[in-house]
Amino acid sequence: xxxxxxxxxxxDRAATxxxxxxxxxxxxxxxxxxxxxxxxxxxxxxxxxxxxxxxxGVAHGERVAIVSPNATRFMISFFGVSAFxxxxxxxxxxxxxxxxxYIVEHSGASxxxxxxxxxxxxSAVTAKERIVLDGVDDRGLFxxxxxxxxxxxxxxxxxxxxxxxxxxxxxARPKGVQLTHRNCWLNASIFGWHTTVTDRDVxxxxxxxxxxxxWGMPYAVTAMGCKQIVQRKVDGEEILRRVAExxxxxxxxxxxxxxAILDAAAARKERGEEIPGGDQVRIVVAGAPPPSKTIERVxxxxxxxxxxxxxxxxxxxxxxxxxxxxEWDGADPQQxxxxxxxxxxxxxxxENADERGR
Amino acid sequence: xxxxxxxxxxxDRAATxxxxxxxxxxxxxxxxxxxxxxxxxxxxxxxxxxxxxxxxGVAHGERVAIVSPNATRFMISFFGVSAFxxxxxxxxxxxxxxxxxYIVEHSGASxxxxxxxxxxxxSAVTAKERIVLDGVDDRGLFxxxxxxxxxxxxxxxxxxxxxxxxxxxxxARPKGVQLTHRNCWLNASIFGWHTTVTDRDVxxxxxxxxxxxxWGMPYAVTAMGCKQIVQRKVDGEEILRRVAExxxxxxxxxxxxxxAILDAAAARKERGEEIPGGDQVRIVVAGAPPPSKTIERVxxxxxxxxxxxxxxxxxxxxxxxxxxxxEWDGADPQQxxxxxxxxxxxxxxxENADERGR
Numbered sequence: 001x002x003x004x005x006x007x008x009x010x011x012d013r014a015a016t017x018x019x020x021x022x023x024x025x026x027x028x029x030x031x032x033x034x035x036x037x038x039x040x041x042x043x044x045x046x047x048x049x050x051x052x053x054x055x056x057g058v059a060h061g062e063r064v065a066i067v068s069p070n071a072t073r074f075m076i077s078f079f080g081v082s083a084f085x086x087x088x089x090x091x092x093x094x095x096x097x098x099x100x101x102y103i104v105e106h107s108g109a110s111x112x113x114x115x116x117x118x119x120x121x122x123s124a125v126t127a128k129e130r131i132v133l134d135g136v137d138d139r140g141l142f143x144x145x146x147x148x149x150x151x152x153x154x155x156x157x158x159x160x161x162x163x164x165x166x167x168x169x170x171x172a173r174p175k176g177v178q179l180t181h182r183n184c185w186l187n188a189s190i191f192g193w194h195t196t197v198t199d200r201d202v203x204x205x206x207x208x209x210x211x212x213x214x215w216g217m218p219y220a221v222t223a224m225g226c227k228q229i230v231q232r233k234v235d236g237e238e239i240l241r242r243v244a245e246x247x248x249x250x251x252x253x254x255x256x257x258x259x260a261i262l263d264a265a266a267a268r269k270e271r272g273e274e275i276p277g278g279d280q281v282r283i284v285v286a287g288a289p290p291p292s293k294t295i296e297r298v299x300x301x302x303x304x305x306x307x308x309x310x311x312x313x314x315x316x317x318x319x320x321x322x323x324x325x326x327e328w329d330g331a332d333p334q335q336x337x338x339x340x341x342x343x344x345x346x347x348x349x350x351e352n353a354d355e356r357g358r
Numbered sequence: 359x360x361x362x363x364x365x366x367x368x369x370d371r372a373a374t375x376x377x378x379x380x381x382x383x384x385x386x387x388x389x390x391x392x393x394x395x396x397x398x399x400x401x402x403x404x405x406x407x408x409x410x411x412x413x414x415g416v417a418h419g420e421r422v423a424i425v426s427p428n429a430t431r432f433m434i435s436f437f438g439v440s441a442f443x444x445x446x447x448x449x450x451x452x453x454x455x456x457x458x459x460y461i462v463e464h465s466g467a468s469x470x471x472x473x474x475x476x477x478x479x480x481s482a483v484t485a486k487e488r489i490v491l492d493g494v495d496d497r498g499l500f501x502x503x504x505x506x507x508x509x510x511x512x513x514x515x516x517x518x519x520x521x522x523x524x525x526x527x528x529x530a531r532p533k534g535v536q537l538t539h540r541n542c543w544l545n546a547s548i549f550g551w552h553t554t555v556t557d558r559d560v561x562x563x564x565x566x567x568x569x570x571x572x573w574g575m576p577y578a579v580t581a582m583g584c585k586q587i588v589q590r591k592v593d594g595e596e597i598l599r600r601v602a603e604x605x606x607x608x609x610x611x612x613x614x615x616x617x618a619i620l621d622a623a624a625a626r627k628e629r630g631e632e633i634p635g636g637d638q639v640r641i642v643v644a645g646a647p648p649p650s651k652t653i654e655r656v657x658x659x660x661x662x663x664x665x666x667x668x669x670x671x672x673x674x675x676x677x678x679x680x681x682x683x684x685e686w687d688g689a690d691p692q693q694x695x696x697x698x699x700x701x702x703x704x705x706x707x708x709e710n711a712d713e714r715g716r
Contacts, residue, residue: 002517002540005544015706016703016705016706017703019706021685159360182360186363189547189548189551190547192551193547193550193551193555196554196556197551198554198681199681199683199684200683200684323556323557325557325558326557326558327379345374345375347374348373348374348377
């Protein structure tokens with residue numbers, strides 16, 4: 001018997017092994033903030049979402065689009081939609097109405113979930129069902145299910161689609177990338193392994209969840225039962241404040257996030273304030289590696305570990321990782337930063353590289 | 359396109375990313391010891407083994423049995439046999455001739471590899487090809503391949519068999535468990551993730567490689583490019599000596615291994631000698647958890663981390679892991695040891711546990 005790899009495995013494990021542990025801390029002070037959910041709560045709400053989608057007549061395989069900054073309802077949707085056989089379409093919340101409308105139509109989404117802060121910008125976008133995520137009238141999509149209620153049975157299939165992630169469309173219209181359960185499961189596990197995610201990690205959501213499903217890290221940190229802190233907006237000082245408040249150990253982001261943190265740390269230093277997270281935080285950065293001077297500052301000024309990855313939405317996304325090797329421990333900070341600014345290694349062999357006949 | 363998960367991925371990655379790094383340190387002073395191999399060497403020898411098997415007319419899918427304590431040639435065989443489409447049959451080297459003969463015949467192995475130290479005990483065992491692993495006349499099975507030579511193409515298939523592992527046969531004859539590439543790939547990755555194997559780890563082979571392929575840890579530590587130290591025989595003092603000499607950080611074993619280490623450490627203490635590996639070594643233990651007093655001593659007397667796992671050969675083998683949680687950090691050593699002596703958690707839900715309809 002072959003057990004299919006589906007992203008529901010991660011939530012299932014967390015709810016079994018870490019039921020009472022804080023799972024997701026929502027952004028405080030926003031409309032409809034869900035506060036702190038445990039993994040039992042997260043599972044009950046994901047299941048509740050699946051039940052509500054059943055009630056709304058949204059069939060397995062149908063698409064549910066979401067336009068939202070990072071939020072607990074987004075985390076619930078990762079599982080409430082995809083773990084029960086439907087397909088999530090996370091949309092870049094910085095797109096305009098016309099672009100969002102295109103994606104909703106192109107993906108064939110029958111449900112559109114819109115964060116209240118984004119609602120103004122995309123009020124013209126239409127969909128069969130259109131729900132604002134302010135906790136007021138959401139068709140019960142985010143209500144927890146009781147222990148006795150099971151959503152309509154879905155025959156788990158690792159080749160079923162988890163999500164359709166639209167790339168930026170620099171050359172023409174955005175293109176939708178279909179990621180399967182197998183894609184996302186393997187990416188999350190391998191990414192989690194390489195970044196040594198454990199149940200002792202506290203993850204800060206600095207990376208947009210819409211961006212290739214937060215690079216799959218939301219699945220990985222859920223699998224390990226990590227405490228997750230939602231952050232809606234990138235703000236360097238706010239990141240530092242949360243690192244101190246929650247004991248954050250792990251975050252992901254584009255080079256711009258690193259720059260914002262370094263600026264905030266420099267300002268703190270000028271004010272004679274402490275920089276939190278030293279020897280404790282690792283920050284995973286993707287895209288073009290930042291200048292090696294920036295990497296050097298992450299270690300020198302923050303005392304954080306810098307990890308460079310490379311990938312594409314089309315590859316789920318992780319392709320390569322560069323984490324400081326023991327062999328580099330003796331190198332001076334500048335050399336070390338240079339070594340860390342590479343995104344891969346040369347492929348061995350030429351035409352015979354594929355030596356096992358694959 | 360779906361890329362099959364095969365255990366060759368692990369060696370391929372190591373040889374690409376960590377070509378020049380020491381991979382396997384063979385037991386010194388044994389007949390035909392291979393000394394220190396880099397990952398480039400390990401890959402070239404695994405490929406060389408596949409080429410030699412080609413030359414011997416051993417078809418893809420055929421079985422190659424090995425009766426050997428831990429050895430570098432065993433490590434080469436894990437990949438030289440299985441990564442190129444054949445099936446390894448690792449045999450318990452403590453079995454008698456009749457039992458080994460049964461397994462060779464039952465598995466249909468056409469090749470039998472025998473360690474020189476075992477040879478005397480199993481000299482009566484016959485096979486189509488029978489090779490003693492003393493480096494004298496081994497049909498070139500352990501010669502490195504040049505960069506230009508490719509073994510016969512094997513269409514990689516994750517559902518192909520990696521190995522047939524015979525269980526102890528307490529109720530009758532030993533039973534062969536067929537593990538697939540997918541089984542072994544997933545087990546190694548998840549086991550490696552949970553035990554946070556990184557490229558900074560130095561792994562000591564205290565667990566017999568024949569035992570469910572060393573629980574899959576040889577694949578995981580190869581994937582991460584860890585330095586691996588072969589140890590042929592469990593001997594507590596020798597383990598401590600190697601921890602000091604090589605900077606070992608990770609090992610696996612039955613409770614008896616833990617007991618041997620604790621005895622050796624107590625003897626060292628009496629002689630006023632240092633106990634190496636404090637705050638550095640984690641030891642992964644499977645089977646019936648040892649008494650909580652033993653677990654307490656691992657932390658108290660060695661300063662090592664104790665990790666309890668549970669599994670079966672039939673489950674590749676990892677099923678559950680118990681690693682100390684942050685929530686237990688405040689517990690007194692006795693309580694902590696008790697918490698660590700459990701091998702699982704209660705399954706949530708009753709008849710509705712299977713809530714996603716799976």
